[in-house]
Amino acid sequence: MKINDIRPDDVMADQAAAVEKDINWLKDRKDLFVKVPCPACGISDEVEMYEKFTMNHVCCKSCNTQYVNPRPPENMLAEFYSNSANYEYWAKFIFPASREARREKIFKPRTEIVRKLVKEYDISSGLMVEVGAAQGLFCEEITKLDIFDEIIAVEPTPELAKECRGLGLTTIESPWEQVQLNTPAKLIANFEVIEHLYDPAAFLKWCFKNLVDDGFLILTCPNIAGFEAMILGQESSILEHEHLNLFNPDSLSLLLKKCGFSVLEVATPGELDVELVQSCLDEKRITTEEIGPFFLQCINEENASVFQTFLKDAKLSSNMMLVAKK
Numbered sequence: 001m002k003i004n005d006i007r008p009d010d011v012m013a014d015q016a017a018a019v020e021k022d023i024n025w026l027k028d029r030k031d032l033f034v035k036v037p038c039p040a041c042g043i044s045d046e047v048e049m050y051e052k053f054t055m056n057h058v059c060c061k062s063c064n065t066q067y068v069n070p071r072p073p074e075n076m077l078a079e080f081y082s083n084s085a086n087y088e089y090w091a092k093f094i095f096p097a098s099r100e101a102r103r104e105k106i107f108k109p110r111t112e113i114v115r116k117l118v119k120e121y122d123i124s125s126g127l128m129v130e131v132g133a134a135q136g137l138f139c140e141e142i143t144k145l146d147i148f149d150e151i152i153a154v155e156p157t158p159e160l161a162k163e164c165r166g167l168g169l170t171t172i173e174s175p176w177e178q179v180q181l182n183t184p185a186k187l188i189a190n191f192e193v194i195e196h197l198y199d200p201a202a203f204l205k206w207c208f209k210n211l212v213d214d215g216f217l218i219l220t221c222p223n224i225a226g227f228e229a230m231i232l233g234q235e236s237s238i239l240e241h242e243h244l245n246l247f248n249p250d251s252l253s254l255l256l257k258k259c260g261f262s263v264l265e266v267a268t269p270g271e272l273d274v275e276l277v278q279s280c281l282d283e284k285r286i287t288t289e290e291i292g293p294f295f296l297q298c299i300n301e302e303n304a305s306v307f308q309t310f311l312k313d314a315k316l317s318s319n320m321m322l323v324a325k326k
């Protein structure tokens, strides 16, 4: 997978203005941001880090989760996402331009992971729910497997919910907080959702409540302890203004356990670390000295592919996936 497949250069160019607009919207409301304890371990003992895109980042001394503190309160975030120029831009331009590439490079591999999981843990029939279904590609791919009796896409963004319905998916156009399932789910999936939330623990408790006993949860999010994040620091692609919670595999496992789950699998299936570091170097946002001679060898053309495979296998990629059981 290449960055250009899922974020085509020509449509990404105009996105900067939309992002800038969103950041300014948040900046204007900074006085109303609220202090929170660590979103993973719940302890309030943090080290100040830096400000990026108007958001103040801290690191938890206890579990090394990096998080935005203070942060926009829940009602402000809801307003932010319903008016976001960046989300509108993604829905109108980036998602349509990269739809089939995303299906092949992101959603088919994810579907394959779920297919294996379903086989391994003997999950059959029942309800599967995806929270943050976006264009509905994952739900569409899962439907083809004919495993579940029912599939529900939860998607609060109107343009995206419309796309989900267009695919014939049962769609709930609401934020998860307002969703009460009639039947508990066998599997709840959410991809790149938890890093955006004001209160990740509340979301995981919602998932727990809405699963059958022995139900499964699968989620993906950035890994702040991954290669790209560690090497690039503030220049990492993980550092978006919308990302409030930057967990590492241990801290997210800890949070899942606190919310009642047993963690079954932790993996870092990310494939873009090396390419993201290389492009940061090409754009002179980082120097060769900062990367250092050893890692420069690791990411050169000859070694890039082997090194990325190593990062995945060693659970050191900057995108992680956890599977948990109620």
Ligand SMILES: [Zn+2]
Binding pocket: 038, 039, 040, 041, 042, 043, 060, 061, 062, 063, 064, 065
């Ligand atoms: Zn912590």
